[in-house]
Each structure stands twice: as structure tokens, then as C-alpha cells.
Amino acid sequence: MGFIMDGLDAEAYDRTYTDGQLLRRIMHYFSPQRRAMAIAAGAIFLNAVLDTALPIFVSISIDQLQIDRSLSTFIYLAVGLSLIATLAWVFNAVRQQLSSRAVGDVVLALREDACDAVLERDMSFYDTFQSGKVVSRVNSDTQAFSQVMTLTLDLLSRLLLVSLLIGYLFTIDVKLTFTLLGFAPIIFLFALAFRKIARRTITQSRRMTATVSSHIQETVSGIGVAKTFRQEPVIYSEFHEVNEKSRSVNQKTRFVFSSIFPLMNGLAGIGTALLVYWGAVSVNTESLSIGDWFLFVQGLTMFWFPLTSIASFWSQFQLGLAAGERVFALIDAESNVVQNNNRKLMPVHGRINFKQVNFSYTPDEPVLGNFSLEIQPGETIALVGHTGSGKSSIAKLIARFYEFQHGTIEIDGVDIRELDLGDYRSQLGIVTQTPFLFDGNVRENIRYGKPDASDEEVQTVARLVGGGDWLGSLPNGLDTDVGERGGNLSLGQRQLVALARVLLQNPAIVILDEATASIDPLTEALIQEGLDVILKDRTAIVIAHRLSTVRHADRIIVLRKGEIIETGSHEGLLDQAGHYAELYNTYFRHQSLEYIESGAKDEL
Ligand SMILES: Nc1ncnc2c1ncn2[C@@H]1O[C@H](COP(=O)(O)OP(=O)(O)OP(=O)(O)O)[C@@H](O)[C@H]1O
Structure with missing residues (x-):
């Protein structure tokens, strides 16, 4: 044959x-x-x-x-x-x-x-x-x-x-x-x-x-x-x-x-x-x-x-x-991600500790080598680095989407491989760059974060995100049909729905992959307001693309080829005039008010 x-x-x-x-x-x-x-x-x-x-x-x-x-x-x-x-x-x-x-x-x-x-x-x-x-x-x-x-x-x-x-x-x-x-x-x-x-x-x-x-x-x-x-x-x-x-x-x-x-x-x-x-x-x-x-x-x-x-x-x-x-x-078919135990953390405080972690998607292409990083409960970490430097991979390991090959990752001092995955993930809120919305209305999509939430709870979180102003731009408010994959909503509106969804979920750890796509300044301001509410008092790992987020982060981690090469605050790192300063000048600086104002002056 x-x-x-x-x-x-x-x-x-x-x-x-x-x-x-x-x-x-x-x-x-x-x-x-x-x-x-x-x-x-x-x-x-x-x-x-x-x-x-x-x-x-x-x-x-x-x-x-x-x-x-x-x-x-x-x-x-x-x-x-x-x-x-x-x-x-x-x-x-x-x-x-x-x-x-x-x-x-x-x-x-x-x-x-x-x-x-x-x-x-x-x-x-x-x-x-x-x-x-x-x-x-x-x-x-x-x-x-x-x-x-x-x-x-x-x-x-x-x-x-x-x-x-x-x-x-x-x-x-x-x-x-x-x-x-x-x-x-x-x-x-x-x-x-x-x-x-x-x-x-x-x-x-x-x-x-x-x-x-x-x-x-x-x-x-x-x-x-x-x-x-x-x-x-x-x-x-x-x-x-x-x-x-x-x-x-x-x-x-x-x-x-x-x-x-x-x-x-x-x-x-x-x-x-x-x-x-x-x-x-x-x-x-x-x-x-x-x-x-x-x-x-x-x-x-x-x-x-x-x-x-x-x-x-x-x-x-x-x-x-x-x-x-x-x-x-x-x-x-066997899963690569294997849990050895089903320990439940009650409550999750959000301390994350990478200890000499080696990780690769394919055997011959290492992504993280001997990687160590400790994130304190309630801390906001901004991961920055050129494309392919390993930012998303770190977030995916925290979400336990992939198995690492060596070292340990601890959550509140417990090996991540010992946790009850369902329970752990219920304490993990993830907002992706292009949030996935399911066919249905806005209300149903927000409720996805907590299926038993009442209408009032959904409304409250929707109003908390960006002061609720964005709801007015939806033709039927929370009852607006989002279409397949959220196609009826703008990218900014989709992000606001995703933020409200995470807020309703009320997780201890938030992973946020910031959108690189530019959105109108008004929506951007609303999203920033939403983020302020969400990141407050939670451990947050932000794959940062916005200068405002980087500036507000408690700590900036600068990555290159899966290695931490610099770490510190925005000002401290700029003073070091290293990789971050270079990234700032090529990527973040154009988003700064000073830069925009100086551009405006030049045009005049
Ligand atoms: N699913 C995958 N399978 C195989 N290799 C992958 C996969 N995802 C990422 N990689 C590789 O792993 C390395 C790190 O990728 P990662 O997505 O973590 O980088 P990043 O810093 O988040 O990049 P970006 O800013 O472009 O999202 C890259 O070399 C990439 O090609």
C-alpha cells in the first residue's frame, strides 16, 4: 500500500x-x-x-x-x-x-x-x-x-x-x-x-x-x-x-x-x-x-x-x-505539563520564584538558561526586551502552559508542579494582546471570569474599568453582541472587556501582555485607568509595550536572549545608560510627553 x-x-x-x-x-x-x-x-x-x-x-x-x-x-x-x-x-x-x-x-x-x-x-x-x-x-x-x-x-x-x-x-x-x-x-x-x-x-x-x-x-x-x-x-x-x-x-x-x-x-x-x-x-x-x-x-x-x-x-x-x-x-496523548500533586494554596499571596530554570520549546533552541527571578507579592514587574528575548515565555511558564526542563518555579514557596492546576489558574488572570472574546454579548464575556457572578457584579466591574465611560460607546451597553471572536468590537473595547473579565475573576496574580497596536488616546487612557485598578494589590507580570506601564512598574526586568541583563526602576536604568536606555531611545521614548511636545514645537 x-x-x-x-x-x-x-x-x-x-x-x-x-x-x-x-x-x-x-x-x-x-x-x-x-x-x-x-x-x-x-x-x-x-x-x-x-x-x-x-x-x-x-x-x-x-x-x-x-x-x-x-x-x-x-x-x-x-x-x-x-x-x-x-x-x-x-x-x-x-x-x-x-x-x-x-x-x-x-x-x-x-x-x-x-x-x-x-x-x-x-x-x-x-x-x-x-x-x-x-x-x-x-x-x-x-x-x-x-x-x-x-x-x-x-x-x-x-x-x-x-x-x-x-x-x-x-x-x-x-x-x-x-x-x-x-x-x-x-x-x-x-x-x-x-x-x-x-x-x-x-x-x-x-x-x-x-x-x-x-x-x-x-x-x-x-x-x-x-x-x-x-x-x-x-x-x-x-x-x-x-x-x-x-x-x-x-x-x-x-x-x-x-x-x-x-x-x-x-x-x-x-x-x-x-x-x-x-x-x-x-x-x-x-x-x-x-x-x-x-x-x-x-x-x-x-x-x-x-x-x-x-x-x-x-x-x-x-x-x-x-x-x-x-x-x-x-x-x-501524553501531556508535557505534569502535576505531581494537587496542593491548594489558600489564599494565594502571589510570590513567584524562578530558580535556575532552563526552558526550551524545541530541544535544540534554548529560550531560558539558568534563569532566576523572584517576584514579591503585590509587586508589578515590567518585562522589557527585544522581540524573541523570552518575555512571553516567562509569562507562559508562570501560567503553566509549558513544561520547563530544569530548575524550579515556586508559587508562595510551593513548587508549581505540585499545585492543583485548576485551583492555581483560578487565581491567575491573563490578559493577552488581542483578547479572545467568545460569541455572545459583552455581559456574558465579562461573566466568563466568574460564571456565578450576578448582573450587579458584572456591572460594577464594567464601571470600575475606565470609569465605565466606554459602556456608552457600545450600541446596546453590556448587551452588545461581540460577534465571532469579538469582531464587532474595536481592539480597545475588546481589551476593556478582557480587563473587566479579569477584575471580576479577582485573581492574586495578573499576567498582562500589553497590546502593541496603537489605539485612540481616549481608549488608551481608559485602559490605563482600568489597569491601575487591576494591578493594584496584586502580583503583576506585564509584558510592557507602553512607557506609562514601564514607568509605573515597581521593577523593570530587562531581558536579552533569555537572560536578565539589567533590573531596576525607570530612572535608575536610564542612568545606567545600558540596554534599557537604548530600548528607551529606540522604542519607548517616542511615547513620552516630552518627546511629543518637542515634536510639536519642531513642527511649529
Ligand atoms: N511556541 C513556540 N514554539 C517554538 N519556539 C517558540 C515558541 N514561542 C516562542 N518561541 C521562541 O522562543 C523565543 C522566545 O520567544 P518569546 O515569545 O518568549 O519572546 P518575546 O520576548 O515574548 O517576543 P515578543 O516581544 O516578540 O513577543 C524566540 O526565539 C521564539 O522564536
Whole structure:
């Protein structure tokens, strides 16, 4: 299958489970459905018995009618047949109902586990693996898994029916039954050979589907940038390429699957011809009754149909296993961020201590080396430095988004790896450069910081941020719809919502990545007011881009290539005439009032 697999790689966290492991895993999901499945199994059995009884009853009727053609016999046979058919239908309906409910519940549990895993994975996972592909596992693969579970239950009931029928046929004519069975191993061997190819082909096809949806998702997310840079033709041609690859993989998949049925039908045809011939010879020599011959001919359809469809079921089964394997791999993917304990800090004071920390995203590119920094409770730290100097990385380590490789980070004297992450993060407020808002209104987005907050609490914090003046600029105040990702609000308004959200959360530690984008002076003043409220009495780590924040910070940490090269106050650092002074002159100075005023004077 090299021609199909070429150039299409699995994700690094994919793994191959043995059939036994997969089966155990699936059984584990079915175990809460034990009762329903036991009743369904009973219904499957009774349905199979009745479905087998139906042709046997017809065969007996044929022989009976040759001897006795009275009205009472007709009535007796007709009532008997109707009764068997009705009961078979009832049991079939019961098993369909119960098994589809059980499968639905299993898929629900599987999706929940997959969703849990998605939420559990740390940020390094999402750096490496595209979110679109992850979504496809949670959505499409669980769907494929559910379809195959239903098919498997169908297959089991058909196999039971075939076994019962064969058992009965043996009592009639052993030689004919063996002839019938003689083809089974050939078909099974064929199906087994097909099994391996099918599984790989289907896995490949699903991967391709995930790649296409991931590509579409990325394109749509970045549509604004694409339009600005007039990249539509490039995007189109990239998409065309992915789509072409997907088409070719799917075409090969279809080819593999479509060739199986003609081969199966050919084998079945030969079997049918042989049995019809030998059956007719036996009737001729009177070693078989006409009713029994009918039963064999009738049995052929009942026998061959499930057998030939086992091959197709098998491929479907492979589809489900491949999909299940992908979902389980997502669930089992190991996090880099590992907590050794679940200690809760009550209350969090906000002392943060980096002790000789080494950190890198990729093994060969160190970002922080032997990094030490102690931040006191309530202190505001401004991290400054050129791009790539490691400011965001320090903030991400405090937020425990990534695992560091060496040293310790302590929060209030406790190793960060020992904390209950949920509890710790509830004490951590994060405002990113471009705050992410969820589709909904402003009120709901602020309440995200404390889901049980009352309307009054939301209103209070909204008013505290920037004196509440910004609410007047929203068309419907707190009820204004923010649109997808907050697209209906200006960047400044989004930041104010994010600040109000953190204020409502009331965390002990705040991480603030200041926006570099310039916003109008009025909004900037409102944001500054909001920041004053938020940073007061909390430990704050600010990735500073505004001169006003740097000036107000208790301590400025100047970074270069992951190392602290200077530390102190704004004035003290300027006096040192080192890296900070250089940064100030190239970056911060133009924001100073003196600079703006001198510029204004020059213009005059
Ligand atoms: N997710 C990531 N995967 C791999 N390398 C990364 C990742 N994020 C950052 N880096 C690298 O780590 C180094 C430090 O990046 P970091 O984002 O901490 O710098 P920064 O000072 O915050 O920069 P900026 O001011 O541009 O945000 C850079 O060399 C960067 O390329």
C-alpha cells in the first residue's frame, strides 16, 4: 500500500493498538450499558431463532401440503407463519432500539473523553498539532466509530442466524451442508487478507479528510490577513493541492473497496450453482424432500448474504477500529505539563520564584538558561526586551502552559508542579494582546471570569474599568453582541472587556501582555485607568509595550536572549545608560510627553 501511504504522515502522538487492546477499550465503554446490551443480546438471539424458524416452517409446510391440502392445514400454516414473522419483527425492533441507544451513549462518553483530552493537552500540543485535525478526531472519527458499532451488532445477529441455520441443515443433509460450508474458509481467508489493506487505506483516507478540514479552518480563520496581502490565489492553489491529494487517496480507497464485491459475488455464484445441482440430484434420488431442497436453496441466500457481507462489514469494522484508534490516541496523548500533586494554596499571596530554570520549546533552541527571578507579592514587574528575548515565555511558564526542563518555579514557596492546576489558574488572570472574546454579548464575556457572578457584579466591574465611560460607546451597553471572536468590537473595547473579565475573576496574580497596536488616546487612557485598578494589590507580570506601564512598574526586568541583563526602576536604568536606555531611545521614548511636545514645537 505504499502508493497510498506516500507523503502522508500520521501525527506524532498516533499509536498502533493491538486488536485486543482496542477491543478491551471498546468493551470498557460498553460496560455501563451492560443491562441494555444483555437484553439486546436476548432479543438478538430470539430474533435469530425466529428468522431461522421462518424458512424451516415454510419448508415443513411445503412437505405437509403435499400430503394434506385441507382448509384447516392452510389456516394452521398461515397463522403459524404470521406469528413467527410478527414475533421476529418485535424482537428485531427491541434489539434495534436498545442497541442504538447503547451505541449513542457509548459515543457520547467517547466524545466527552476526547473533549476532555483536548482541554487537558498543554499549549505545546497545539503548537505542534493543527487544531483542525484535532477537531476532526473529536467529530468525524467518533461518528465513524458509532456507525461501525451499529454495523457490528448487525453482523453479530446475522452470524447467529447463520449458525442456527447451519445447525439445522446438518440434521437434514450433512454432505450438502459441508458443500455449503466449504466456501466459508475461502471467503474468510480472502476477508482476512483484505483486512490489513482496508485498515491502512481507511486510516489514510481519514487523515486526508482531517488535513482538508484543517486547511479550510486555517484559511477561514486567517481570511482577513489573506485578503490584505491578496493571497487568495495562493490559498486557492494550496487548497487545490490538498484537495487533489485527498481525491487521489479517496479514489484509491474506493478502488480497493469496490474490487472486493465482484470477487465475493463470483465465489458465491459458484457455490450456488453447485448446491442447486446436488440438491436437485438428491431430490431426484428421493434422498431429499422437496421442502428440504427448498430450505437449502432458501438457506443459500441467507447463508451467502451474511458471509459475503462479512467482507464488507469487515472493512467497515476496520474503518471503525481505525477511527477508534485515532480517538484513543488523542485521549492517550501524553501531556508535557505534569502535576505531581494537587496542593491548594489558600489564599494565594502571589510570590513567584524562578530558580535556575532552563526552558526550551524545541530541544535544540534554548529560550531560558539558568534563569532566576523572584517576584514579591503585590509587586508589578515590567518585562522589557527585544522581540524573541523570552518575555512571553516567562509569562507562559508562570501560567503553566509549558513544561520547563530544569530548575524550579515556586508559587508562595510551593513548587508549581505540585499545585492543583485548576485551583492555581483560578487565581491567575491573563490578559493577552488581542483578547479572545467568545460569541455572545459583552455581559456574558465579562461573566466568563466568574460564571456565578450576578448582573450587579458584572456591572460594577464594567464601571470600575475606565470609569465605565466606554459602556456608552457600545450600541446596546453590556448587551452588545461581540460577534465571532469579538469582531464587532474595536481592539480597545475588546481589551476593556478582557480587563473587566479579569477584575471580576479577582485573581492574586495578573499576567498582562500589553497590546502593541496603537489605539485612540481616549481608549488608551481608559485602559490605563482600568489597569491601575487591576494591578493594584496584586502580583503583576506585564509584558510592557507602553512607557506609562514601564514607568509605573515597581521593577523593570530587562531581558536579552533569555537572560536578565539589567533590573531596576525607570530612572535608575536610564542612568545606567545600558540596554534599557537604548530600548528607551529606540522604542519607548517616542511615547513620552516630552518627546511629543518637542515634536510639536519642531513642527511649529
Ligand atoms: N511556541 C513556540 N514554539 C517554538 N519556539 C517558540 C515558541 N514561542 C516562542 N518561541 C521562541 O522562543 C523565543 C522566545 O520567544 P518569546 O515569545 O518568549 O519572546 P518575546 O520576548 O515574548 O517576543 P515578543 O516581544 O516578540 O513577543 C524566540 O526565539 C521564539 O522564536
